[in-house]
Amino acid sequence: MLAKPSESCNTVEVYGNDIPGLLGEVEAAETALREAAARDTEAAHGEAAYFDAVIKADQKIEPRDWMPDSYRKTLIRQIAQHAHSEIIGMQPEGNWISRAPTLKRKAILLAKVQDEAGHGLYLYAAAETLGVSRDELVELLLAGRQKYSSIFNYPTLTWADVGAIGWLVDGAAIVNQVPLCRCSYGPYARAMIRICKEESFHQRQGFEILHTLSHGTEAQRAMAQGAVDRWWYPSLAMFGPPDADSTHSAQSMAWKIKRFSNDELRQRFVDMCVQQAGVLGLTLPDPDLRWNEERQAYDYTQPDYDELMRVIKGDGPCNRQRMAHRRRSHDEGAWVREAAAAYAKKRAADA
Numbered sequence: 631m632l633a634k635p636s637e638s639c640n641t642v643e644v645y646g647n648d649i650p651g652l653l654g655e656v657e658a659a660e661t662a663l664r665e666a667a668a669r670d671t672e673a674a675h676g677e678a679a680y681f682d683a684v685i686k687a688d689q690k691i692e693p694r695d696w697m698p699d700s701y702r703k704t705l706i707r708q709i710a711q712h713a714h715s716e717i718i719g720m721q722p723e724g725n726w727i728s729r730a731p732t733l734k735r736k737a738i739l740l741a742k743v744q745d746e747a748g749h750g751l752y753l754y755a756a757a758e759t760l761g762v763s764r765d766e767l768v769e770l771l772l773a774g775r776q777k778y779s780s781i782f783n784y785p786t787l788t789w790a791d792v793g794a795i796g797w798l799v800d801g802a803a804i805v806n807q808v809p810l811c812r813c814s815y816g817p818y819a820r821a822m823i824r825i826c827k828e829e830s831f832h833q834r835q836g837f838e839i840l841h842t843l844s845h846g847t848e849a850q851r852a853m854a855q856g857a858v859d860r861w862w863y864p865s866l867a868m869f870g871p872p873d874a875d876s877t878h879s880a881q882s883m884a885w886k887i888k889r890f891s892n893d894e895l896r897q898r899f900v901d902m903c904v905q906q907a908g909v910l911g912l913t914l915p916d917p918d919l920r921w922n923e924e925r926q927a928y929d930y931t932q933p934d935y936d937e938l939m940r941v942i943k944g945d946g947p948c949n950r951q952r953m954a955h956r957r958r959s960h961d962e963g964a965w966v967r968e969a970a971a972a973y974a975k976k977r978a979a980d981a
């Protein structure tokens with residue numbers, strides 16, 4: 631019988647003539663390890679092949695499915711950024727809830743801003759299925775390590791800005807997000823279906839505010855035009871940098887997270903807005919905007935991408951204000967989180 635080496639410092643004496651037997655055992659163990667490694671590799675190949683097949687067949691990857699690490703990380707980054715945008719995006723319009731011109735406008739705006747909070751919740755929940763907690767993501771936002779859409783770093787100077795945000799910003803969000811309803815990750819795609827339905831209400835309410843103003847007094851019409859002049863180019867920048875400079879696009883397209891390129895979506899948005907601006911009786915602030923018969927699309931002036939990069943890096947008109955407000959609200963909400971956690975604990979104990 632073999633003694634454990636620790637029971638004697640003289641292993642040769644203990645093992646004695648058992649050395650050939652011991653070598654046999656080591657060999658058998660090594661073979662078992664090799665076989666297990668081969669099985670794991672085969673399983674990993676099987677899982678990777680399954681993942682590839684699901685993507686190819688336009689089906690959904692679900693939380694329990696195997697997925698490449700980089701796919702998971704890309705989704706966490708994108709969904710978190712999307713969730714943060716919904717939450718920070720409540721601020722520019724929240725600024726006008728107390729000053730909305732009528733009770734009806736106030737009620738509509740309240741409901742709209744509340745919808746955005748709901749979108750943030752669906753999206754944090756979708757991100758949690760990938761193995762991160764909402765707390766972690768919120769911490770990353772507050773520490774400035776995750777981004778939100780740079781559009782929300784612009785100020786809302788007049789009531790017409792609420793209309794322009796609904797029409798242009800929510801409009802751009804719809805163009806961006808409708809293809810995400812077919813994204814390859816199931817929980818994200820399903821969250822987007824509901825979000826898009828609500829976004830289309832947001833877009834209409836913005837359009838209706840601008841329509842009322844543009845058909846009102848001369849001062850109201852000028853206010854509507856001023857807001858469209860301010861929000862047009864930042865809205866075009868919402869689609870991100872041009873395709874040639876877009877770092878994440880190619881891989882996201884291959885994984886079917888993204889279905890159309892930044893430039894394709896931007897073009898779609900421009901073509902949609904030109905028609906609607908006509909109905910509003912407002913002018914899009916681009917002297918070079920014209921129909922291109924050959925391309926069957928409008929030619930337009932690109933937004934200032936240097937400005938976009940400056941705003942993304944934290945130097946927009948309201949970056950500091952937005953983050954300071956979010957941090958303050960987070961601190962002030964600590965008691966609500968504590969109360970909710972205590973209640974959940976009590977419920978769990980009762981059950």
Ligand SMILES: [Fe+2]
Pocket residue numbers: 716745746749825829
């Ligand atoms: Fe939203």
Ligand SMILES: [Fe+2]
Pocket residue numbers: 746800803828829832
């Ligand atoms: Fe919205």
